[in-house]
Amino acid sequence: MAIRGRSPRAFSLILLLSLFAFTSAKVFFEERFDDEWEKRWVKSDWKRDENMAGEWNYTAGKWNADPNDKGIQTSEDYRFYAISADIMFGPDICGYSTKKVHAILNYNGTNHLIKKDVPCETDQLTHVYTFILRPDATYSILIDNQEKQTGSLYKDWDLLPPKKIKDPEAKKPEDWDDKEYIPDPEDKKPEGYDDIPKEIPDPDAKKPEDWDDEEDGEWTAPTIPNPEYKGPWEPKKIKNPNYKGKWKAPMIDNPDFKDDPDLYVYPNLRYVGIELWQVKSGTLFDNILVCDDPEYAKQVAEETWGKHKDAEKAAFEEAEKKREEEAEDEDEDADEDSDAESKSDSKEDEEVKHDEL
Numbered sequence: 001m002a003i004r005g006r007s008p009r010a011f012s013l014i015l016l017l018s019l020f021a022f023t024s025a026k027v028f029f030e031e032r033f034d035d036e037w038e039k040r041w042v043k044s045d046w047k048r049d050e051n052m053a054g055e056w057n058y059t060a061g062k063w064n065a066d067p068n069d070k071g072i073q074t075s076e077d078y079r080f081y082a083i084s085a086d087i088m089f090g091p092d093i094c095g096y097s098t099k100k101v102h103a104i105l106n107y108n109g110t111n112h113l114i115k116k117d118v119p120c121e122t123d124q125l126t127h128v129y130t131f132i133l134r135p136d137a138t139y140s141i142l143i144d145n146q147e148k149q150t151g152s153l154y155k156d157w158d159l160l161p162p163k164k165i166k167d168p169e170a171k172k173p174e175d176w177d178d179k180e181y182i183p184d185p186e187d188k189k190p191e192g193y194d195d196i197p198k199e200i201p202d203p204d205a206k207k208p209e210d211w212d213d214e215e216d217g218e219w220t221a222p223t224i225p226n227p228e229y230k231g232p233w234e235p236k237k238i239k240n241p242n243y244k245g246k247w248k249a250p251m252i253d254n255p256d257f258k259d260d261p262d263l264y265v266y267p268n269l270r271y272v273g274i275e276l277w278q279v280k281s282g283t284l285f286d287n288i289l290v291c292d293d294p295e296y297a298k299q300v301a302e303e304t305w306g307k308h309k310d311a312e313k314a315a316f317e318e319a320e321k322k323r324e325e326e327a328e329d330e331d332e333d334a335d336e337d338s339d340a341e342s343k344s345d346s347k348e349d350e351e352v353k354h355d356e357l
Contacts, residue, residue: 025291025292025293025295025296026291026292026293027289027290027291027296028087028269028290028291028292029085029087029272029288029289029290030288030289030290030291030300031085031272031287031288031289032286032287032304033058033070033071033072033286033287037058037072040085040086041072041083041084041085042083042084042085043056043082043083044082044083044084044275046080046082046275047079047080047082052078052079052080053079053080053081053082054074054075054076054079054080054081054278054281055075055076055079056072056073056074056075056081056083057072057073057074057075058070058071058072058073059071059073059284061073061126061284063125063126063312063313063315063316063319064308064312064315065307065308065311065312065315066308069286069304069308070286071284071285071286071287072284072285072286073281073282073283073284073285074276074278074281074282074283074284075281075282076281077278077279077280077281078278078279079277079278079281080276080277080278081274081275081276081277081278082273082274082275082276083273083274084271084272084273084274085271085272085273086270086271087269087270087271087272087290104130104131104132104133104289104290104291104292104293104294104297125312125313125316126284126286126305126308126309126312127143127144127305128142128143128144128145128287128301128304128305128306129141129142129143130142130143130145130297130298130301132294132297133153133264134264135264137152137153137154137263137264138150138151138152138153139151139152139153139156144301144305144309145298145301145302145306153263153264154263159263160257160258160259160260160263161254161256161257161258162254162257163253163254163257164251164252164253164254165251165252165254166248166249166250166251166252167249167250167251167252168249170249170250172247173247176244176247177240177242177243177244178243178244178245178246178247179240179243180239180240180243181237181238181239181240182237182238182240183234183235183236183237183238184235184236184237184238185235187235187236188235189233189235190233193230193233194233196226196228196229196230197226197229198225198226198229199223199224199225199226199229200223200224200226201220201221201222201223201224202221202222202223202224203221205221205222207219269290272288272290286304287300287304287305
């Protein structure tokens with residue numbers, strides 16, 4: 001049986017089409033944060049008058065695999081941060097619309113893991129975050145090139161008023177019985193139930209021998225909880241034969257609802273911006289991409305985050321191991337100091353006893 005070999009011409013065609021797919025991607029914005037990044041970005045004066053505007057550091061981060069691969073990092077705790085850049089593409093075009101193309105935001109960012117035993121130490125590992133908005137109003141959220149959530153803007157997010165609302169004019173009928181259980185009319189209180197006291201004199205208590213009735217008054221035994229007491233009587237509960245369920249107002253069409261078939265459309269996106277309030281600083285942003293091709297976005301993610309993630313993780317784990325070893329050494333030193341102090345105290349006690357003798 002003959003085995004057909006793959007045609008070199010066919011292979012070349014496949015390779016050419018693959019390359020065309022990437023080269024045909026529209027890149028509306030891409031920022032790798034080179035040495036001239038500040039010429040493209042505008043730092044906002046938001047909250048600066050209140051001395052609450054945080055400063056950005058230009059750095060490769062704590063666990064970097066390449067010290068020359070830098071981004072911008074928040075540097076002050078309890079501060080507001082805001083910075084933006086223009087979206088420019090083509091000789092005379094600025095901005096773009098999401099009506100006909102995918103809108104993909106792809107960026108690298110650090111993830112904070114604050115340890116309980118080291119409250120002031122923030123460990124940072126880089127991840128890549130991707131948001132995809134499609135012309136059919138569906139979206140996907142990816143972390144580290146893995147899809148974590150997908151859905152529809154119409155169904156998942158409350159971007160429009162609800163189509164149906166509870167009728168504000170509706171009232172619960174006066175004869176509506178919404179009690180699921182009622183007291184059993186057949187259940188009667190046992191005779192003498194109310195005569196059972198909550199407390200009784202302690203039968204084991206005895207009058208003190210030195211008790212003087214004339215001086216101390218008439219002696220009475222202290223009381224203790226009555227083991228026969230069962231608490232206030234209540235009849236048993238039974239199912240209510242007239243129970244109609246919990247009353248709910250009927251739903252009606254919302255007069256304020258207006259459908260928007262272009263809900264997903266941003267007709268003229270002009271800027272990429274970062275705006276946040278941060279309690280613990282240290283978040284780093286790098287390799288920001290806005291394009292129309294999910295596969296190109298994944299490729300860029302692998303070229304940036306994917307290229308360094310293993311080395312960053314190894315550096316982080318090595319630093320963690322070193323920190324834990326140092327913490328163990330400190331604990332051992334503390335134990336030795338404590339033992340030495342205890343021995344010293346014991347010796348002093350023995351010397352004092354000897355002197356006393």
